[in-house]
Amino acid sequence: MSTYSIKDLEQLSGIKAHTLRIWEQRYNLLQPKRTDTNIRYYDDDDLKLILNVALLNDNGVKISKIASMAANELREEVMKLTERSLTHDDQIHALTICMIEMDEERFDKILSTNIIKLGFEQTMLNIIYPFMSKIGVLWQTGAINPAQEHFISNLVRQKLIVAIDGQIPQRGGKKFLLYLPEGELHEISILFASYLIKSKGHKVIYLGQSTPNDDLLSVYKLHQPEYLLTVITTSPSSEYVQEYINALSDRFGNAQILVTGYQVLGQDLNFPSNVSQMSYIRDIKDLLEELDPVFQEK
Numbered sequence: 001m002s003t004y005s006i007k008d009l010e011q012l013s014g015i016k017a018h019t020l021r022i023w024e025q026r027y028n029l030l031q032p033k034r035t036d037t038n039i040r041y042y043d044d045d046d047l048k049l050i051l052n053v054a055l056l057n058d059n060g061v062k063i064s065k066i067a068s069m070a071a072n073e074l075r076e077e078v079m080k081l082t083e084r085s086l087t088h089d090d091q092i093h094a095l096t097i098c099m100i101e102m103d104e105e106r107f108d109k110i111l112s113t114n115i116i117k118l119g120f121e122q123t124m125l126n127i128i129y130p131f132m133s134k135i136g137v138l139w140q141t142g143a144i145n146p147a148q149e150h151f152i153s154n155l156v157r158q159k160l161i162v163a164i165d166g167q168i169p170q171r172g173g174k175k176f177l178l179y180l181p182e183g184e185l186h187e188i189s190i191l192f193a194s195y196l197i198k199s200k201g202h203k204v205i206y207l208g209q210s211t212p213n214d215d216l217l218s219v220y221k222l223h224q225p226e227y228l229l230t231v232i233t234t235s236p237s238s239e240y241v242q243e244y245i246n247a248l249s250d251r252f253g254n255a256q257i258l259v260t261g262y263q264v265l266g267q268d269l270n271f272p273s274n275v276s277q278m279s280y281i282r283d284i285k286d287l288l289e290e291l292d293p294v295f296q297e298k
Contacts, residue, residue, distance in 0.1 A: 002044055004041065004046070005040075006020055006021070006032075006042070012050075012096065013051055013053075013054040015053075023063060023067070027064070030046055032046070053074075058089075058093075059090070061077070091114060092134070100148065102147075104155060111128070111155075111156075111159060114127055120163050121196070124192055125282065128156055129188075129192065132156065132189075135152065153186075153187075157187060157191060160191040160192060160194075160195060161191070164198060167199055170202075170294050173200070173202035174225075175203045175223060175224070176197050176203065176204050176205070176229055177205045177223065178194055178204055178230070179207035179208065180210060181236060182211065182213065184210060184232065184234060186261075187209055190229065192281060197288065205225060207219060225255060227256050227257075228256075229258040230261075231259075232260075232262070232264050234262070236263070241263050241264065245257075245259060245271065245272070245275055246272065248275065255274065257274055257275045258275075260279070264277060265277070
């Protein structure tokens with residue numbers, strides 16, 4: 001079982017720590033535990049409770065009423081709300097609860113419902129991708145544990161692979177070589193990029209996680225893609241990212257190299273002329289819109 005500080009609860013729920021303390025005192029909403037050294041902490045049950053409370057409170061239910069609800073009543077109200085709500089924030093909040101509870105059935109239902117309502121691409125852009133970005137930061141800061149992050153990532157990965165397989169190959173278009181650097185395992189962004197590229201009729205050569213440099217070079221020489229796309233989340237580490245980008249530029253001088261990820265965004269990096277920083281997955285979508293259209297075969 002994970003443990004959380006009140007700051008962790010604030011990050012995950014969006015409720016200020018000061019407000020949580022007031023609710024704790026006034027409504028006996030939370031009952032923090034204490035370590036042997038008398039430091040207050042909260043457990044998974046406390047976090048699930050606060051996530052449910054935050055969702056109802058954000059949708060106009062008074063805290064006094066929420067505090068009087070039994071646990072099963074609270075959960076039922078949250079499920080009703082997420083089934084009828086169309087706001088992206090509410091759906092992201094509901095998915096966060098699924099992650100904490102590791103509730104695969106509920107997660108799949110929320111995701112499938114949104115895909116039916118919004119379509120796969122819009123569900124990814126407006127709900128899943130912001131959600132994954134959020135939990136990526138929380139994982140980096142230790143607010144959630146690796147098991148929770150892996151649980152959700154694998155469920156999203158399964159959905160993406162099915163969606164990618166559903167794209168019909170087209171003739172023509174540009175070639176994109178997609179890969180992750182050696183040691184890099186965070187695959188969601190690059191899988192979604194693969195889906196977007198294929199949905200526009202372009203060709204994807206997908207190498208996936210932790211691609212050795214020599215393998216990358218040999219595949220590049222064989223296929224001669226116009227674009228290389230990579231995501232740097234944890235590897236290489238920040239002190240080596242500039243060196244890595246420079247090496248990519250030198251090795252693949254005839255390709256346009258697209259880079260994004262936690263170790264790239266917001267960093268003080270210099271990008272050679274054939275390297276472009278993608279600040280968000282929408283940038284990749286915008287790039288695809290600028291390319292010549294690939295006509296669908298009948």
